[in-house]
Amino acid sequence: MTSHTDSTDPTRIAFVCVQNAGRSQMAYAFAKQELEARDLADEIDLLTGGTRPADHVHDEVVHAMADTNIDIADRTPREVTFEDLQGSDYVITMGCSASDVCPAGWAGENRDWDLEDPDGKSPADVATIRDEIERRVCSLFDELERA
Numbered sequence: 001m002t003s004h005t006d007s008t009d010p011t012r013i014a015f016v017c018v019q020n021a022g023r024s025q026m027a028y029a030f031a032k033q034e035l036e037a038r039d040l041a042d043e044i045d046l047l048t049g050g051t052r053p054a055d056h057v058h059d060e061v062v063h064a065m066a067d068t069n070i071d072i073a074d075r076t077p078r079e080v081t082f083e084d085l086q087g088s089d090y091v092i093t094m095g096c097s098a099s100d101v102c103p104a105g106w107a108g109e110n111r112d113w114d115l116e117d118p119d120g121k122s123p124a125d126v127a128t129i130r131d132e133i134e135r136r137v138c139s140l141f142d143e144l145e146r147a
Contacts, residue, residue, distance in 0.1 A: 010042065010044055010045040011043060011045070011090070011144065012044075012046075012047065012087055012089050012090070013044060013045070013046055013047075013088065013089065013090045013092065013140070014047050014048065014049070014084060014085060014088040014090065014091045014092065015027040015028045015031065015046070015047075015048040015092050015094070016048070016049055016050065016080050016085070016092065016093050016094070016096070017050050017095075018050050018051050018096045019050050019052060019054040019077060020050025020053045020054065020077035020079075020080070021050070021053070021056065021057050021058050021061070021077045021119070022057070022058045022061045022094075022117060022119055023095065023113075023115050023117065023118065023129065023133060024049070024050065025048060025061060025065075025075055025077070026061060026065060026118075026129075026130055026133045026134075027048070027092065027094065027136075027137055028046060028047075028048035029065055029072050029075075030070075030134045030138075031046050031137050031140075031141070032046060033070065034137060034138065034141045038141060038145065040141070040144075040145075047080070047084055047088070048080075049077075049078045049079055049080025049081070049084060050077055050079060051080065051096070052079075053078055054077045056076070056077070057072055057073075057076075057077065058119050060118055060119070060121060060123065060126045061118055061126065061130075063123065063126075064123065064126040064130045065130065067127065068130070085108075088108050089108045090108055090110075090111065090140075091108060091110045091111075092110075092111050092113060092140070093111070093112045093113070094112075094113055094114075094115050095113065095114045095115045096112075113133075113136055115129055115132060115133065116129055118130070
């Protein structure tokens, strides 16, 4: 795995959404779990943020993640900056407009996962979205390990 910025720098992955209160928080939590399970903490750097962050992570998302034994109750949505994205090798948007997120002249790769927003959804619907996010995060890490 190599970074576009410098071959000695870790690969940086940014999980971004508008509010940073649902999908991107779940993706970040699953990615942190993958980092630990695959012993990649020295090779991959993670961040998450939103273009217009909410005040708190959506309750239904906190509950859905608790069902997988991941506690994100203490997470706070944060604003993602131009500098955050400029230094990222991959910016994964969750179904939000990538044009609002990815800066011009940015050398990384953008992927939009086009996921439904879990805000206000039933527990079953949120669990379906959560499981899809987990699957995509695992696939991303499989791909990065092969690279």
